[in-house]
Amino acid sequence: MPTILRPSRAAFRFSGPEAQKLLFDVVTGRLLAEPGPAVWWALLSPQGKVQAEGLSGWAEDAFWLDVDATVADAFLKKMKLYRLRAQVQIDDLRETHAVGWSFDGWAEGIVHADPRGLGERVIAQTTATTGWLPADDSFAAHRISAGIPEQGQDFGIDQNFAHDIGLDLLEGIDFIKGCYIGQEVVSRMKHRGTARRRPVIVSGIDAPAGTSVVASGRDAGPIGEVVDGRAVAILRLDRITDPAAVTVDGKPVTVTLPPYATYQFGDVADE
Template identity: 35%
Template sequence: MTETRLIDRALIRLSTDDPEEDMREFLQGLVTQDVAAVRADAPQWSALLSAQGKLLFDFLLWADGEDILIDCEASARDSLIKRLKLYRLRRKITIAAEDNLAVHWALDAPDKPHDPRLDALGHRWLEASATDPETGADADWRRHRLSLGVAEGEAELGSEKTLWLECNAAELNGVSFEKGCYVGQENTARMNYRQKINRRIVVVPLEKADTKRQRKAWPELGLSVEHRRIDDLADLDLPDWLQQAL
């Protein structure tokens, strides 16, 4: 059987025993996506930003009954938990690692939810795993994701280095412009209103790499993830979803 588990991903569970507490309302004032749209069969790509609108963490949000699950980079999980606890204050919300479930991905799994960024990214789901695989589906996922020009995570997007709209958040369904305020919302909304996005995160062939703009090189894939100015994209073969936005 083909392995589907993404070992490089981890989960955080937000839960409460207090019927007056609302995890969705708590997150709604923090993250970029509309938490009201999150369902068990409809995850949402979202982010936690700095006050200036720069990306701190990107992740997917899932619903599990009344709880909310955050599907994030395994390497960033502890830092994200710590950050969320800073915002929790005295609220009776538990924010903890969820080790009983794992993140899974497959290109063809029609009974599972599509990745909310692009249908072409394939299908993603959460389920318990009886054993920890020695090798997961991470390499296949990375190859497919980057082939579609989609970057994610600290290594590719940066932490507190990149404005969220420069990460192609609007094109990949990572932000709601209709919800209320959240951390970093003012600058994000202003950029969208003025349509002033001067730089973009792009995936380019390694032979066209600009090392001064490079965030992450993937030599085994022949690809480079870069933060480039808009006027430096003309000679690149960009994916349709991004080309239409420029």
């Protein structure tokens, strides 16, 4: 399958002798200047809320990152602020490059395997994307089946903690590297077990994104992007005491846990 265009994603390139230090010290993931699969990461607020998330891969002496296009301006502004006088060049590639995904193990451009099992992320100059397929629901269908939420489609800026989106369970957080923005909150949630919300796959939906999931008469959280009647929802686990009594827009739906889940319906987080 050729690469599929993803216009909802914006690409950035970080290079220079202090690029690794900047990214290592600011975002959640273990971003190293070495070849290999991409790393899932998030930029958090000091209060621990997700401001941007995406993948980062090392190639051609630079880090190649992608974020949701709706937060790209805010992400760039923040990273320039954190850079201060460090020797880092930040290139905004939105006018020159496109982001896509391939699922057949081969693609041209800057290619990195998605560590979440979602094929390969591709970044290439816009002039080299004439053979790419137009945007469709293929990537969304894959990630929904895997129970992986995505910013812009499933949640916005400053709405969720890193644990809420499963970042801790898919190696998007380095718990041993030391301080980064929001690290104290992440560490506290890990050690105290205070994650109340987690990704859940909801099937049998006949309602638009943003509609509430109701469990035993209580609002558990909104559904995200809907593809073929399925969506990822970041839900209050403690409110789903009976998975068979869950509705969306008044209609029964099926809720299942992602394959990577270490949590269960009905879990009650500590205060």
